[in-house]
Amino acid sequence: MNETNDNPLKDKRYRELRRQYLVKLILAYIAPSLILIVFFIYQYISLAHAGQVQHLLSVAESQSKILDIFLKERVGNLINLIDTSFTVAGHNAEEVKNYYDDLKRNSGSFIDVGFFYGSGIQENYYGPESFLVNRDYSSEEWFKKLLAQKKRYTITDIYPGLRNKPHFTIGVKKIAGSRTHVVKSSLDPEKIYGYLTAAEKSMDVKISIVNREGEYQLPHVSGRAVSRDFFRLNKENSSKGIVKKVKGENGSLFAWCLLTETDWAVIVAPDRPVTLKSIFIEYCNVISASFFILVVLCVVVFFRSKTMVIDEYNKDLVKSQLEQASKLATIGELSAGIAHEIGNPLNIIANEVGMMQDYADPSFKTGMTLQDMEPHFQKILNSVFRCKDITRKLLTFVRSDKIHLKECDINNVLDDLLDGFFEKELSLKNIELIRNYKAGNSKVKIDANQISQVIVNLITNAADAIEKNGTITIGTEMKNNCVSISVTDTGSGISQEKIDKIFIPFFTTKPAGKGTGLGLSVSYGIVENHGGRIKVESIPGKGSIFTVELPSA
Amino acid sequence: MQEKINLLIIDDEEDFLDTIAKRLEMRGFDVTTASDGYKALEAVKSKKYDIALLDLKMPGLDGFEVLRELKREHKYIEVIILTAHGSVEAAFDCSKLGAYGFLTKPYRFEELISNIKDAYETRLKKKFENDDDMLQKVYARLAGIPLEAESALDMLEELRKLDNDEK
Numbered sequence: 001m002n003e004t005n006d007n008p009l010k011d012k013r014y015r016e017l018r019r020q021y022l023v024k025l026i027l028a029y030i031a032p033s034l035i036l037i038v039f040f041i042y043q044y045i046s047l048a049h050a051g052q053v054q055h056l057l058s059v060a061e062s063q064s065k066i067l068d069i070f071l072k073e074r075v076g077n078l079i080n081l082i083d084t085s086f087t088v089a090g091h092n093a094e095e096v097k098n099y100y101d102d103l104k105r106n107s108g109s110f111i112d113v114g115f116f117y118g119s120g121i122q123e124n125y126y127g128p129e130s131f132l133v134n135r136d137y138s139s140e141e142w143f144k145k146l147l148a149q150k151k152r153y154t155i156t157d158i159y160p161g162l163r164n165k166p167h168f169t170i171g172v173k174k175i176a177g178s179r180t181h182v183v184k185s186s187l188d189p190e191k192i193y194g195y196l197t198a199a200e201k202s203m204d205v206k207i208s209i210v211n212r213e214g215e216y217q218l219p220h221v222s223g224r225a226v227s228r229d230f231f232r233l234n235k236e237n238s239s240k241g242i243v244k245k246v247k248g249e250n251g252s253l254f255a256w257c258l259l260t261e262t263d264w265a266v267i268v269a270p271d272r273p274v275t276l277k278s279i280f281i282e283y284c285n286v287i288s289a290s291f292f293i294l295v296v297l298c299v300v301v302f303f304r305s306k307t308m309v310i311d312e313y314n315k316d317l318v319k320s321q322l323e324q325a326s327k328l329a330t331i332g333e334l335s336a337g338i339a340h341e342i343g344n345p346l347n348i349i350a351n352e353v354g355m356m357q358d359y360a361d362p363s364f365k366t367g368m369t370l371q372d373m374e375p376h377f378q379k380i381l382n383s384v385f386r387c388k389d390i391t392r393k394l395l396t397f398v399r400s401d402k403i404h405l406k407e408c409d410i411n412n413v414l415d416d417l418l419d420g421f422f423e424k425e426l427s428l429k430n431i432e433l434i435r436n437y438k439a440g441n442s443k444v445k446i447d448a449n450q451i452s453q454v455i456v457n458l459i460t461n462a463a464d465a466i467e468k469n470g471t472i473t474i475g476t477e478m479k480n481n482c483v484s485i486s487v488t489d490t491g492s493g494i495s496q497e498k499i500d501k502i503f504i505p506f507f508t509t510k511p512a513g514k515g516t517g518l519g520l521s522v523s524y525g526i527v528e529n530h531g532g533r534i535k536v537e538s539i540p541g542k543g544s545i546f547t548v549e550l551p552s553a
Numbered sequence: 554m555q556e557k558i559n560l561l562i563i564d565d566e567e568d569f570l571d572t573i574a575k576r577l578e579m580r581g582f583d584v585t586t587a588s589d590g591y592k593a594l595e596a597v598k599s600k601k602y603d604i605a606l607l608d609l610k611m612p613g614l615d616g617f618e619v620l621r622e623l624k625r626e627h628k629y630i631e632v633i634i635l636t637a638h639g640s641v642e643a644a645f646d647c648s649k650l651g652a653y654g655f656l657t658k659p660y661r662f663e664e665l666i667s668n669i670k671d672a673y674e675t676r677l678k679k680k681f682e683n684d685d686d687m688l689q690k691v692y693a694r695l696a697g698i699p700l701e702a703e704s705a706l707d708m709l710e711e712l713r714k715l716d717n718d719e720k
Contacts, residue, residue: 343637347658
């Protein structure tokens with residue numbers, strides 16, 4: 001950790017970490033939310049759309065029914081007229097006017113009335129366009145059609161006709177012997193249209209009527225409202241349907257319903273054309289709510305990534321402090337041992353010097369010569385070198401943060417560690433240390449200091465587990481490109497619930513003040529750093545085996 | 554008739570044992586050495602010791618166990634702990650178990666002698682706890698000796714004589 005680093009976010013490493021967290025959080029939070037939001041908006045819009053479609057369809061249906069009924073009534077009026085007024089001789093002008101008045105009473109949409117008595121000549125006429133009297137209709141399409149067909153009536157498309165005023169014609173016939181009488185009337189479509197669009201249902205829609213060709217009938221403007229395709233597409237005899245046109249500047253969506261009386265269709269389109277903009281305006285609340293959620297999520301992600309990085313930083317800080325503490329703890333544990341190990345030889349030296357002082361003291365009258373003192377000198381020297389040996393071993397424990405990998409023979413590393421230092425310590429507790437090296441001449445690339453520390457930790461734990469009287473076996477073995485070092489003890493073992501926790505920092509089973517709970521966690525870290533692993537097996541009451549596996553060089 | 558103060562020294566450092574025994578013998582103590590706890594417990598069966606000098610960290614029986622055993626079996630024996638393991642906890646535990654003194658190695662020889670003297674004095678006071686006459690004599694004898702550093706041995710000698718007279 002950098003000492004000067006009080007704001008972790010300034011550090012490059014943490015900036016990178018934050019970037020990673022941001023990406024992960026965005027993937028974890030925002031992406032699914034976005035998908036959900038889009039999904040729901042889509043669902044919502046299509047639901048609303050379905051509702052709208054349903055509405056259009058029902059308007060189209062009801063309006064076409066109304067129109068059908070209207071036309072049926074008008075046809076009925078005319079059929080009634082032709083049936084009751086039937087005469088071979090024809091009518092005089094007054095009679096015709098009376099008939100016209102009757103019709104007009106039935107519906108204001110009737111414009112005129114004309115009578116044909118077996119020929120194509122309109123022999124009697126009453127209406128605004130009096131020049132139509134005696135006009136020959138025999139070549140008119142509707143007239144020919146009416147005579148040819150079985151049905152008694154026909155309804156024309158709306159056309160400007162001679163009067164240049166949009167109207168349509170209903171013709172009815174009555175066959176009397178060899179002659180066919182015909183009554184025709186022109187009707188004003190504007191009256192019908194006003195009737196259709198006045199309904200409350202049709203307030204928010206545009207209603208129009210088209211013929212088979214897709215040409216506008218009502219409102220009467222020239223040109224095609226829709227292509228004829230939708231008639232053709234519905235050959236399955238359905239009388240109504242929905243057309244969604246992708247192309248076309250207006251009326252991209254409309255419902256249609258065929259009339260039964262004539263080849264017209266009622267077309268109902270939304271009042272406003274459906275565009276992306278109209279969708280946006282209509283679903284403004286949904287979209288803005290989604291946007292709000294996204295903004296909130298972004299803010300959350302932004303701050304969460306920050307706190308995550310700070311957490312990470314604190315964790316690193318604690319970890320480095322732990323390592324430091326562990327180092328201190330190891331030194332603390334060591335120094336107690338060192339005090340004992342060095343205290344004894346120092347005491348011997350003090351005693352030997354005292355002995356020689358006694359010899360030199362004339363009051364004791366020992367009469368000793370310097371030669372006689374030789375064994376005492378030797379004892380002093382032995383003690384001095386005993387101390388030196390301890391300081392040398394101590395240096396093994398000076399651990400540095402960086403790993404200095406060096407190829408070495410694992411057995412030699414262990415021997416260096418075990419020779420003298422542990423044997424003395426363990427013999428005090430009546431613990432026998434057995435070396436069982438099966439890995440012959442096994443080279444590993446390790447930091448010997450750090451691995452030694454691991455082994456020291458394991459042996460210390462083993463000794464604590466045994467307490468008194470037992471054996472600790474240090475074994476080495478070559479196993480699939482790994483050198484494994486095992487420390488086997490005949491101690492108390494580790495219970496199942498504790499074995500999962502032993503590598504957790506500060507977890508200790510030793511009495512207060514005895515263990516720091518750091519030895520195994522630090523060991524774990526060291527072995528991991530070496531690319532190896534540390535395993536444990538234990539039978540409570542029988543003992544434990546700790547195995548350190550290191551990749552061999 | 555006991556002539557000398559009987560010391561039992563228990564330590565696993567044989568080099569130390571030889572030398573300290575020799576030096577204490579030169580100062581008029583009767584010294585027995587034991588290199589571990591079992592030997593020490595064996596030794597106290599056949600002979601009465603006034604004072605034991607005991608190491609704490611030893612293979613086999615450790616100092617604590619030996620101390621417990623000695624204090625249980627021998628009412629008037631005083632034990633001085635000599636150890637390189639100088640923790641406060643250990644000193645506290647030992648004094649709870651009835652050790653008279655606690656010296657950490659390395660120590661000054663005079664310190665040891667002075668401790669032995671004090672221990673012996675304590676031993677006598679305990680021994681004559683119910684004998685006012687003797688207690689008076691001990692105090693009188695102690696009062697007659699000049700209080701100087703090197704006088705610990707002389708004082709011991711006086712005390713020893715007093716003890717022996719009684720026997």
